[in-house]
Amino acid sequence: MPIPSETSSPNSESIDADSRRSSARDSSKPNSTPRHLFPVRRKFMLPMLGLLVGIFTLFSLSIGHYYNRRYINEIFSKFGSASSLIQIQLQESKSSFFREDVKAKVDMAIMENEATSRARKKSTLTPNKSDPGTSGSDKLPSQRLIHESEVFKSIIERVQWTERQCSQTLDNQRNTVTKQLKVATDTPLLPEGGVASALQNWTRQHQDSKPSSDPSYPTCYLPPKKSCNVTTYTLIIMSHTTERLDAFMPQLESMVQTWPGLTEIIIVWNSPRTTLTSVMESTTDSKEKQYASQLLSWDSDPSHPLRIFFSSEEGLTNNLLNRYHPKLQPVNEAVMYFDDDGPFWSKEAMIDVGLELWKRNSNVQVGGFPRNVRFLSNRMKDAEKLGLQASIDLIVKDAPIERGGGGINDGYPNFTPICRNVTGDILEYNYFVFPDFAAHMLLPSGSFLHRNYLCFIWHPAFEELRQYVITHKTMPDDMTVSTLVSHLAGRAPRTFPREVETRQKRRLSTQASITDISIRGEIEDDDTRISQHTDRSIDGCCGNKRTGDL
Secondary structure: OOOOOHHHOOOHHHHHHHHHHHHHHHHOOOOOOOHHHHHHHHHHHHHHHHHHHHHHHHHHHHHHHHHHHHHHHHHHHHHOOHHHHHHHHHHHHHHHOOOHHHHHHHHHHHHHHHHHHHHOOOOOOOOOOOOOOOOOOOOOOOOOOEEHHHHHHHHHHHHHHHHHHHHOOOHHHOOOOOOOOOOOOOOOOOOOOHHHHHHHHHHHHOOOOOOOOOOOOOOOEEOOOOOOOOOOEEEEEEEOOHHHHHHHHHHHHHHHHHOOOEEEEEEEEOOOOHHHHHHHOOOOOOHHHHHHHHHHHHHHOOOOOEEEEEOHHHOOOOOHHHHHOHHHOOOOOEEEEEEOOOOOOOHHHHHHHHHHHHHHOOOOOEEOOEEEEEEOOHHHHHHHHHHHHHHHHHHHOOOOOOOOOOOOOOOOOOOOOOOHHHHOOOEEEEOOOOOOOOOOEEOOOOEEEEOHHHHHHOOHHHHHHHHHHHHOOOOOHHHHHHHHHHHHHOOOOEEOOOOEEEEEEOOEOOEOOEEEEEEOOOOOOHHHOOOHHHHHHHHOOOOOOOOOOO
C-alpha cells in the first residue's frame, strides 16, 4: 500500500480553518501584545544586562580592595608602618645606585676646589718645609705622616732581611736557573742592595729627623694610607713635540667639560717654548697650528685649569722623569698620569673606579696598565705563591700575617727576595701581556700617584737610580718609579680594570633609571656592583671596614 504524503491528507483544509478562527479570537483580547514588539524588547535587554554585570564587578573589586588594604595594614602593624618597610627596602638597594645627597656634597666640594685651583694657577707654590702636612688638608687627623728618615730606615731593614734570606738558601736551591737570556744593553747592573748603602750614607749625613733646612730640597713625608675626602685631582701629561698634539688635545677638551673633579692640568713640555710658538708663525693652516694655538691660549687663560711647565725654563733637561719632578707642585693630592699618545680611558674607568681605589690606597701606586716579571727559579716561584696567598687572606679573611722583612707596613706580605749573587737568580721582564693579577709594577699611563712621592723620586739619596735611568738604552723610568714607590710604601701596587661598561637599567618604580657599572667580561650581582663605591666614598672609606670595599 502506498504511503500517503502531506498534501494528500484529507483533513488539511479543516485544520487551516481552525487555526484562523483561533488567531481571530486571540487578537480580539484586550491585553494581548503584538508579536512584532518582541524583537525590540530583546534589543534593549542585552545592554542592560551587561551594564548590571559591570556594576556588580566594580562593586566586588572595590570591596576586595578595601578588605585587602585592611589586611595589609594589620600585617604591617606587627612589624612597623608600611613606610618603614619601604624605607628598609630602599636602604638595602642604595648600594647599587648613586645617592643624590652624596653627589651634592661632591659637587659642592668640586666647585670650591676649582675656585681655589684657578686662583693659585699662576702663583708660585713653595713647599712648606717646616710643616709635615704637605699631603694637604684632606688627610685625616688621625693619620700621622711618616718622616723620610723612617722610610729610609725601613728600606735598609728590608735589604738586610733579604740578605739573611739569601744566605740561608739551601744548596739544592742555588744556581737552578738554566734559561739563557740575551743582554739588552752594555750598561752595567747596579750593585745588589746598593740602595741600602746610598740611604745609609744619606742618613749619617742627616742625623736629625727635623724638617730640612736645605733650601735646595724639602723634607719628604710618606702619604697617608687613605685619602677618603679627596674629591679633586691633577692630570699630568708630558710631551715634547707638536706631532702629538692631535692625540691628546681633543681628549683634554672633553675631560675639562665632562670629568668631575679635574681642577688642574699640567703639560710638562720637554722642548723649548719655541717649538710651540714657531708652529703658530707658520703660514700653513694645519691641525698642529690649531692645537698649538689652543694650548697656549689655555695656558694664558687664568680661568682655565691647564698650565704648561716648560722644563728647560726650570733648569731641567729633556728627561722622562720630569713628570715626577717636585717643581711641578700640583695643587691636588691625587695626581693622574697619561702618556701624550694615550690611550685615554673612559671617565667611568678612571674616576668611578680608579680614583676610588686610590682613595682607599693612597700610599701606593694605582693603575690599569700592570706588568710583571717572570721568576725563573723555583725558590722565587714558591715564595711568590706564599705572598700571593697571604695577600688574599689579608683582604678576604682579615688574617694576621707574620711580621718580618722590615718596612713601614709590616702587616703586609714580605717582598720576594732576589739573590743574584748567592743563588744566581735572574728576572725576565714580561712585556707581552698586561696581567690583571700578580702584577709587580705599573706603567705610568692611566695611573694615580700621591703628590708626596714626587719629593721622594727626585730625592738626592736616589741620584744614582735617576742617572741609571738616563744612561740606560731603554730608559726604564716606568719600572724604576713603580718599584721605588713600592719599596717606599712597603706594599705592592693596586690595579683596576681599564674598560668598564655603563648601561641604563630599570630598578624601582620610584627611581626611573640608574647607571650600572660592570667590569667587561664579568657578570656581577647588583648588590655587589662596583657602583657601590660612591655610596661608600664618604662614609665607608675611612670608617669601619666593610665587606666589599675596594
